[in-house]
Amino acid sequence: MQCSKCGSVNPPEAKFCGKCGEKLVQAPPPPPYQPPLPPSDEVVSEGLKIGIAVASGVIPLLGLIMGAIYINNPSPVKKKVGKLWLYIGIGAMSFWCLVTLASGNL
Amino acid sequence: MNTLTTLLDFLHEWSGWFCHKLSERSPHSELDVFPVCFRCAGWQLGLFASYLAILAGGNWRGRFPSLRVALTCVALMLPLVIDGIGNALHGWNSPGWFRGLTGLGVGLGIPWLLVPLAYVDEPIGPALLENLRPLLWPALAGGMAVLALDFGAGSMAFRVLAVAAAAGWFVFVGHFLFVFLRSFVSPATPQPKQLPSSSA
Numbered sequence: 001m002q003c004s005k006c007g008s009v010n011p012p013e014a015k016f017c018g019k020c021g022e023k024l025v026q027a028p029p030p031p032p033y034q035p036p037l038p039p040s041d042e043v044v045s046e047g048l049k050i051g052i053a054v055a056s057g058v059i060p061l062l063g064l065i066m067g068a069i070y071i072n073n074p075s076p077v078k079k080k081v082g083k084l085w086l087y088i089g090i091g092a093m094s095f096w097c098l099v100t101l102a103s104g105n106l
Numbered sequence: 107m108n109t110l111t112t113l114l115d116f117l118h119e120w121s122g123w124f125c126h127k128l129s130e131r132s133p134h135s136e137l138d139v140f141p142v143c144f145r146c147a148g149w150q151l152g153l154f155a156s157y158l159a160i161l162a163g164g165n166w167r168g169r170f171p172s173l174r175v176a177l178t179c180v181a182l183m184l185p186l187v188i189d190g191i192g193n194a195l196h197g198w199n200s201p202g203w204f205r206g207l208t209g210l211g212v213g214l215g216i217p218w219l220l221v222p223l224a225y226v227d228e229p230i231g232p233a234l235l236e237n238l239r240p241l242l243w244p245a246l247a248g249g250m251a252v253l254a255l256d257f258g259a260g261s262m263a264f265r266v267l268a269v270a271a272a273a274g275w276f277v278f279v280g281h282f283l284f285v286f287l288r289s290f291v292s293p294a295t296p297q298p299k300q301l302p303s304s305s306a
Contacts, residue, residue: 061180061187064219068176071226083226083289090220091282093183097212100190101125101146 001026044070044081056088060096063089113265117141117272133202133255135264140255145186147271148206148252152213154274155244155251157281160221160234168234170222175235182215206252213274214245217281224285 001010001024003017010018017024056063063085070082118127118141125142133140133147140147160166170176186208192198193205200208218241222234235241251267259267 061183064180064183065177068173068180068219071170071223072173072176079226083223086219086223087285087289090216090223093212093216094278094282097145097149097186097190098125100194101143 042075042077044077049081049084052085053088056085057092060089060093063092065089114138114141114268117268131202131205133206133259133264135255135259135261138261138264140264141268142271144202144205144252144256145190145209147255147267148209148211148248149186149213150209150271150274150278151251151267152210152215152244152248152274153217153278154213154270155248156214156217156241157274157277159240159244160217163234163240165231165234166221167225167230168222168232169229170226171218171233171235175233175238176219178238179215179218179235182211184211186212201256203253203256206255207249210245210248210252214241214248216278220278220281220285224288226289 001012001014002008003010003020003022003024005022006017006020008017008019010024014024016022052063052066056066067082067084067086067089070078071086073079073082118139125146127141128143129139131143133144142150171179189200189204189208193200218235222229251270254263255267
């Protein structure tokens with residue numbers, strides 16, 4: 001065990017440093033290794049986010065399906081984007097139905 | 107009876123904001139005309155039945171449905187899209203009850219996706235819709251209501267369904283705005299957790 005004050009190496013069972021007398025403290029175990037997520041799993045490009053959002057305004061089913069897929073993803077970033085697409089999909093679905101109904105064509 | 111006729115007139119004026127309200131495409135009962143057309147009636151009754159089922163289930167802060175269940179809710183909307191396009195392009199002319207049932211699918215599917223959207227960041231409990239069983243009775247009730255509208259509902263049932271349809275519509279509009287305000291205008295910002303300070 002290494003002394004945090006003078007840096008001398010002591011036996012593992014020692015409670016005080018044999019050289020300077022400093023109290024030896026057991027270092028906490030390092031946290032378990034967590035492999036970093038690949039960037040592509042966490043990031044949704046602005047182009048894709050805005051592109052699907054705009055397209056969902058015209059084709060609501062696209063927003064509903066993509067939103068349902070993304071909102072079920074464990075990544076909070078994708079969940080947030082999925083929420084936006086779903087909301088636009090539901091709104092656009094209602095809007096287009098209402099507008100088409102109002103025109104008497106549906 | 108005069109009051110009940112006034113009720114229908116009121117709903118006709120206020121509940122179908124965008125509906126064409128064409129008499130020949132709306133349910134009839136004796137001399138009365140339903141406040142909205144068949145498709146809107148099905149849609150609004152579906153909304154009413156689904157919101158009622160969610161309220162009765164008491165799990166309105168549950169997680170978002172799984173992908174399979176969510177896509178099934180989306181699939182419920184497909185008949186309206188297909189039949190609507192077919193009718194709009196004069197490919198075919200669907201009967202009233204069928205138009206109502208296609209609208210019902212949209213009304214049934216939307217609330218199960220919209221309700222968990224408000225609490226998707228901090229859900230409590232299991233998924234709002236774990237399987238399709240909770241959809242069964244709103245679908246049956248809504249389907250029977252639509253068929254009753256086309257095949258002769260009594261005068262009182264006609265009015266009750268008109269009120270239910272209007273309620274479904276207004277609840278949906280209010281809820282849609284609530285989700286927007288809660289999720290996008292003032293989103294809840296999660297506070298970083300304080301690490302316990304190590305004592306010397």
